[in-house]
Amino acid sequence: MYEESIRDEFTHQTESFARSPVATRADTLDALVAMAPADPAARWLEVACGPGLISRALAGRVGSVHGVDLTPSMVEKAAAEARREGIENADFALGDATALDFEDASFDGAITRFSFHHIPGPRRVLEEMARVVRPGGFVIVADHLADSDRDACAWAGEIERLRDPSHWSCLTEEWFRTTGAAVGLELEESTVDPLEIDFEDWLARGSGAAVAAPLIERLLTEPPPRAGAFRVDGEPGAPRTLRLLFLACRWSRP
Numbered sequence: 001m002y003e004e005s006i007r008d009e010f011t012h013q014t015e016s017f018a019r020s021p022v023a024t025r026a027d028t029l030d031a032l033v034a035m036a037p038a039d040p041a042a043r044w045l046e047v048a049c050g051p052g053l054i055s056r057a058l059a060g061r062v063g064s065v066h067g068v069d070l071t072p073s074m075v076e077k078a079a080a081e082a083r084r085e086g087i088e089n090a091d092f093a094l095g096d097a098t099a100l101d102f103e104d105a106s107f108d109g110a111i112t113r114f115s116f117h118h119i120p121g122p123r124r125v126l127e128e129m130a131r132v133v134r135p136g137g138f139v140i141v142a143d144h145l146a147d148s149d150r151d152a153c154a155w156a157g158e159i160e161r162l163r164d165p166s167h168w169s170c171l172t173e174e175w176f177r178t179t180g181a182a183v184g185l186e187l188e189e190s191t192v193d194p195l196e197i198d199f200e201d202w203l204a205r206g207s208g209a210a211v212a213a214p215l216i217e218r219l220l221t222e223p224p225p226r227a228g229a230f231r232v233d234g235e236p237g238a239p240r241t242l243r244l245l246f247l248a249c250r251w252s253r254p
């Protein structure tokens, strides 16, 4: 059921996500990839790789990258784009972030972006990423955050799910810190930066928007007092900006 919802949504979004400004922005891609130490011998895994934007950016910095994703059209898109760009050290396959089909300690690093908020039981993903990385290796996770205020978190979650039914739940910065430690990882670096997105582009990409847009517009007029991690600036009919908070963390595996 959950997997079906993911595959339906990301089959729908394969092309639009792959060319969206929020996914392709060079500054966010470069900053994230720079968290992986340059090492021509290192073998990396990208979890929930989508169209392989991170894998393709990382491939110039490390020995090889293997990307896995639940959605077949995303895996095909990632492979086609890597071929088109002449990248020979990145490959892609179907795979589930909650049950990675790899031996323990089989990679030097594992990375994922914009995936945790789609996955029920996200601790399992962090456990799996930690498991497949060798001692001394790295786990890098980036995602947009939830407010710790319950009303603000619930309000943003409703808007997110109405727009994209595969959205599960954004997580707090505190969740990433405590869960990383709980699965035995050592936090080395963590940044939270504002992320600005063209709201109309973001809305149109989700498969739910066509039906739910009026309800989303109504919810936008009723933000809870402590909403901070999800904000829309501007008026309907004019360009609007969605302001999120984007977390990027690097842990090492002792």
Ligand SMILES: C[S@@+](CC[C@H](N)C(=O)[O-])C[C@H]1O[C@@H](n2cnc3c(N)ncnc32)[C@H](O)[C@@H]1O
Pocket: 006, 007, 010, 017, 023, 047, 048, 049, 050, 051, 052, 053, 054, 068, 069, 070, 071, 074, 095, 096, 097, 098, 112, 113, 114, 115, 118, 119
């Ligand atoms: C918003 S896209 C992000 C793609 C990519 N990580 C990026 O940032 O460019 C989310 C991706 O997560 C994938 N996904 C969701 N749940 C997954 C799971 N349990 N295992 C593997 N992939 C999953 C979806 O198929 C989709 O391609």
